[in-house]
Amino acid sequence: MTSLFERAVGSDWTELHPQIRERYGLSADDSVAIGTGRMSQLTHNVLALPVLWLGTTQNVLFPESGTDIPFEIKSEAFIDTDGNEALRLQRRFETDPPRRFDDTMRWNPERECITEFLGRDGRLVADIHLSVADGGLVIEIGEQWIRFGDRFISVPTPLAANAILQDWYDEYAGRFRVAASITNPLAGHVFGYQGVFDNEWRDEPPTDEPVRHSSLPSGRQ
Template identity: 30%
Template structure:
């Protein structure tokens, strides 16, 4: 089983069948899709130095836009430890330059969380909690977070956390996957939001 099947157990079967297929992710068989982000919103302009640094590490970025083409690739691979890891690679094709948003996910089957390292190299870490709605959509919410400084990690104060909510579904009328991501800080406000749709493609 993949990490998401292991994590969700019986709830995995409650996902929309197309989401079950999307998150099956056999080892070394990437899921690749293309689509459009109908809306992308970055954060406050005064945070641009942070976004500029984050963009270099393939994390957040300063641009906002509408109807931005993008691609997503998910690859499950076996680590030297024998643990399964899923690599997330998202590319947003803005007119000026492409931007990237990478992540590496493994699971803690005891705590029932996904362990998410954000950026390349990793800049932040977050626990992720996965749930399935009655409609068969996948909802992901962030938990505890840490700063990642090379081999060191330190807890992030709650006032600095980027609280994440992700909703991923499948629109049968349009035959597309749908995605809505919100990253919000209780003190600063919006850090990033994007919403769009995509379809699986042969890579």
């Protein structure tokens, strides 16, 4: 079975650093990938605080900021009920109080890309697109929806997020590095982080996934 990220990246997959391919090429038969490290920066815009506080109810965004914050990211691959590749990610930031940022990515065969369900219940949904830059992985957010059961309501452009995440392997440090930035046409910078982490593999039982059985947005891009 081709991994979710390998399918999305396509022929450029071989251009990724081998450490990136190993970590993000995990399939449903693999162990769970656990990244542990520290965020050198967590930032936010005070104008976005109401949205960030709301995000804490769904394990999406949060209002805390700071430097040198320990974090962990758990990545677990599985096959959804339609037989498509999927990946669940759970991030934990040791802020005060600790915060979570969870999402589930699933291959969307009709839209020919990854569709991401954000938060504990997957109420916020977005297409994401992957590319390769200097051996690192670049993830950009695309069209976005709010999910009501099996219905998907498009998010108007002024309210939509522009997000980019870069993940690469630092040969000199022998560690993974990550940087993410979320912006909005009205508010500007909303939320972001930069950090470094190590990766290990663990044998753990499968996680119960609340959006495992949900439908996917349809239609060509």
